Amino acid sequence: MSLAQERSLDATYRRRLTEGVLAFQQCGGGHAVFPPRPVCPTCGSRELAWAESAGDATIYSATTISPRDQDPYTVVILDVAEGFRMMSRLDGPDATSATIGDDVRVEVRAIAGGGDLLPLAALSTGVDA
Amino acid sequence: MTNEAQLRGSTSIVGVAEAGLGEVGPDVSALQIAGEASLDAIADAGLRPSDIDAVFCHSAFFTFPATTLSEYLGLQPRYVDTTATGGSSFVAHLRHATAAIDAGMAEVALIAYGSNQHSHSGGLATSGANLVPSYEAPFGPRMPVSGYALAAARHMHEFGTTRKDLAEIAVAARKWAQLHPDAFTRDDLSIDDVLGARMVSTPLSVRDCCLVTDGAGAVVVTTTERARDLRQPLVPILSVAEASRHMNISTTPDLTTTAAVESGARAFDLAGLRPSDVDVVEVYDAFTINTLLFLEDLGFCTKGEGGSFVADGGIAPGGRLPVNTNGGGLSYTHPGMYGIFLIVEAVRQLRGEAGDRQVADAHVGLVHGNGGVLSSQVTALLGDASTL
Ligand SMILES: [Zn+2]
Numbered sequence: 001m002s003l004a005q006e007r008s009l010d011a012t013y014r015r016r017l018t019e020g021v022l023a024f025q026q027c028g029g030g031h032a033v034f035p036p037r038p039v040c041p042t043c044g045s046r047e048l049a050w051a052e053s054a055g056d057a058t059i060y061s062a063t064t065i066s067p068r069d070q071d072p073y074t075v076v077i078l079d080v081a082e083g084f085r086m087m088s089r090l091d092g093p094d095a096t097s098a099t100i101g102d103d104v105r106v107e108v109r110a111i112a113g114g115g116d117l118l119p120l121a122a123l124s125t126g127v128d129a
Numbered sequence: 130m131t132n133e134a135q136l137r138g139s140t141s142i143v144g145v146a147e148a149g150l151g152e153v154g155p156d157v158s159a160l161q162i163a164g165e166a167s168l169d170a171i172a173d174a175g176l177r178p179s180d181i182d183a184v185f186c187h188s189a190f191f192t193f194p195a196t197t198l199s200e201y202l203g204l205q206p207r208y209v210d211t212t213a214t215g216g217s218s219f220v221a222h223l224r225h226a227t228a229a230i231d232a233g234m235a236e237v238a239l240i241a242y243g244s245n246q247h248s249h250s251g252g253l254a255t256s257g258a259n260l261v262p263s264y265e266a267p268f269g270p271r272m273p274v275s276g277y278a279l280a281a282a283r284h285m286h287e288f289g290t291t292r293k294d295l296a297e298i299a300v301a302a303r304k305w306a307q308l309h310p311d312a313f314t315r316d317d318l319s320i321d322d323v324l325g326a327r328m329v330s331t332p333l334s335v336r337d338c339c340l341v342t343d344g345a346g347a348v349v350v351t352t353t354e355r356a357r358d359l360r361q362p363l364v365p366i367l368s369v370a371e372a373s374r375h376m377n378i379s380t381t382p383d384l385t386t387t388a389a390v391e392s393g394a395r396a397f398d399l400a401g402l403r404p405s406d407v408d409v410v411e412v413y414d415a416f417t418i419n420t421l422l423f424l425e426d427l428g429f430c431t432k433g434e435g436g437s438f439v440a441d442g443g444i445a446p447g448g449r450l451p452v453n454t455n456g457g458g459l460s461y462t463h464p465g466m467y468g469i470f471l472i473v474e475a476v477r478q479l480r481g482e483a484g485d486r487q488v489a490d491a492h493v494g495l496v497h498g499n500g501g502v503l504s505s506q507v508t509a510l511l512g513d514a515s516t517l
Contacts, residue, residue, distance in 0.1 A: 010262045035264040035380075061286070061384055063278035064331040065271055075270045075330075077279055077379050087379035089268040100286040111269075118267050 009036035012050065014116075020108045022053040022119045024084055032083035055106040056081040057088075057121065062098055074098050076121060080106065088121040098123055131231055134399050138365040138517045140227045141356035144174025144349035145473045148243070150462050151313050153343045155248050159190035162345035163243025164201050170347035175360035176237065181349075183208035183235030185222035189465055190244055198241055208235035214373070215500025216413055218242075219348070219468035220507040224369035226350045236351060240472075243345030244464035265379055271330050274338055274416065276378035276502030278330040281418035283384040285332060287433065292332050294436035295417040296323035299336050299459055301445035302414060306456025308446060308486035313342050314460045337417040339458035339467070346469035348476070353517070362480045365517055367402070367493075367510040370395035378502040389426035389497060389506040396495075396508040397428070404428040407510075408491040409478045410450060411471040413499040414457040420444070423497050424452070427508065451488045454478060468498040472509070479513045492516055 006012040009025075013036050016023035025033040025048040027040035032051075039046050057078040066072040074095040078088050090098050091112055098104070104121040111118065146169030149162030163186070171178055184206040186194035195209045208229050212221050219240055226238035270276065284290045300320055306312035318336065326334035353365050372388035372395070375381040397403060404427065412423040421435035429450060430438040438444075444452035455461040455474040462470060475494035477483045492515050498507040 061279040061283040063270070063275050063282055063333075065269065065275065066328065073269060075268050075275055075279070077384070085379060085381075087265045087268050087270065087377075100282060116267060120268075 009038065012036065016050070016052075017108050017117045017119070022055060022106055022108060023050050024053055024082060025049065026051045034084035034086055051082065053080055053082050053106065057104050057106055059098060059100050059102045059104060060085065062100055064095060072096055076104075078104065078106070078121060086119070088119055090121050090123070094123045136227055136231055137367050137400060138353055138512070140230050140350050140366050141353040142348055142364045142366065142472065142476050142511065143351055143356045143359045143361055144170040144172070144176065145476045146170035146173050146347050147311070147470065147473055148345045149245070150311055150344040151342050152247050153245055157245060157248065159188060159243040159245045159345070160197065160201055161243075162245065162343065163188065163198055163241050163347070166243060166345035166347040167198065167202055167239055167241045170241075170349050171239065173361065174349045176349065178202055178204060180237045181239045182206055183210070183226060183229055183238035185210045185212070185219075185226060185238060185240040187211055187213045187218040187242060187466065188244065190249075204239070206235070208238070214505035214507070216415065216466040216468045217498030217500035217505040217507040218466065219472060220369065220496055220498035220509050221371055223348075223350065223366055223472065223509050224371065224507070227366055227369065230350070230352055236355070238350040239347060240350065240469065241345070241347040242466060242469040244466065245343045246465045247341050247343045265377055273502050274333060275330040277416040277418050278333045279378060280384045280422065280503060281332050281416070284418065284421070287385055288436070290421065290436045292324055293320060294439060295332070295337055295421065296320045297439045297442070298414070298417040298420045298444065299323045301439065301442060301448070302453055302457045302459035304445045305454050305486055306460035308484070309455050309461060310484075312456045312461045313340050333416055333418070339415045339463040340460070342462045342464050344462045344464035344470070346473050348469065348472050363514040363517075364476050364479045365512050367512050367516060368396045368399035369507065369509040370399065371505070371507045373505045376501055376504050381503065385422070386432060387422055387426050387503045387506055389423050389508065392506045392508040393427035393497070396510050400510040402493060402510055407493050407495045408451070409454060409475065409488045409494045410452045411475045411494065412453065412497040413467055413471060414453055414459050415463070415467065415499065417459065419499060420452065422503070423499070427495065427497060446486070454483065454486050454488060471496045471498060475511050479511055
């Protein structure tokens with residue numbers, strides 16, 4: 001089945017995650033669309049194609065949560081280079097050192113302890129990708 | 130068709146009431162206290178339940194809210210509206226009621242809300258089930274706090290706003306609450322108390338967050354023509370405007386400017402008023418950052434200047450502008466969706482019945498409701514008889 005034929009937009013997105021890919025949609029006008037939906041909210045086009053993010057992003061905002069019996073983690077809103085905004089999260093040492101404006105890499109993996117594959121963020125190390 | 134500006138002052142709020150504020154106990158339902166507030170608001174107006182022909186209600190505690198409340202009170206409304214935009218719903222209901230009354234679809238509208246979230250669970254209950262996949266929940270945000278924390282963090286980054294600026298808002302709310310006998314929290318609160326409080330989602334501490342209480346409120350609206358013959362001082366609805374840009378905070382185009390810019394500008398335009406005309410301000414302060422954002426977005430100060438506007442008791446009793454004069458969601462009451470209580474307090478101020486916290490010469494009141502995660506923004510301007 002081709003991507004365009006998969007009936008559930010949410011399922012298509014999740015299936016691409018299992019392949020290690022952060023998928024988003026694009027209209028003919030070049031607008032990035034995320035989360036998936038049947039229309040471009042910018043121009044109204046219903047002709048959307050799936051695309052793959054290269055995973056480069058910048059932290060637009062960040063909030064750190066320190067649960068009582070768990071390591072702190074930081075929930076972020078990312079500006080992804082392809083032109084869309086999404087929620088993500090940093091764990092481990094990155095959680096407490098990340099600040100707004102930092103460059104991050106989006107990596108598809110599970111949160112420590114298991115669970116579904118998610119597009120999580122890690123601070124860019126400065127090494128050219 | 131009526132031009133919306135022609136609706137200015139065509140309807141008035143003729144009855145208000147609250148019930149079950151604080152902690153009502155585990156066996157008292159949200160429906161019961163919503164019913165009690167409704168009956169008291171109708172009595173406050175000098176009307177009878179049989180006069181009500183339109184019912185507006187939203188609740189996270191009972192389904193088909195307006196229909197359920199109507200059955201409970203023995204009402205047979207010909208107009209029913211369960212507009213659900215979170216805490217802003219009830220301010221939106223003012224607009225929808227005005228439209229329905231203008232169109233001759235109804236004459237006397239009841240707007241009501243009730244929640245026993247404190248006694249029921251102790252947790253914040255703000256909305257119903259969400260059975261579509263979330264693109265936020267898997268990352269573990271502590272909603273709704275984290276959504277507002279993200280806005281606060283960005284505001285600090287862009288404008289140099291500090292946690293102390295936000296703490297000023299919590300302290301001002303507490304000082305107003307200390308003037309209100311029914312406020313849930315009235316003990317002293319200092320800037321340092323707020324700064325030192327347990328962090329929930331940086332930069333917001335537990336003292337930057339609203340209360341979790343029980344409570345119900347109700348408002349009765351009818352034509353201003355009929356209101357003139359009723360028992361309470363006239364409180365005309367001068368304008369109401371709605372706006373929204375997102376539902377999920379991660380899709381917002383701008384974390385530091387809300388759709389209140391649009392709802393506020395439209396409300397002022399429709400009423401023929403400016404921010405400098407407003408004598409008393411009631412904005413939905415689910416978190417301290419809300420007050421800051423809305424004061425900026427509604428035009429009481431410029432974007433980024435909210436911190437200095439609230440500094441040094443700027444919005445506390447005796448300050449530059451009376452804001453959240455009952456103590457707000459931060460210190461007065463917060464049963465999940467606070468919007469109805471904004472209206473009740475503005476009406477009490479405009480009637481001149483606010484006791485120790487009464488703002489002198491209050492002729493114009495602004496009510497601003499917020500729903501979701503800065504998602505739904507609804508602004509209303511209310512007046513007294515002198516504004517018609
Ligand atoms: Zn487009």
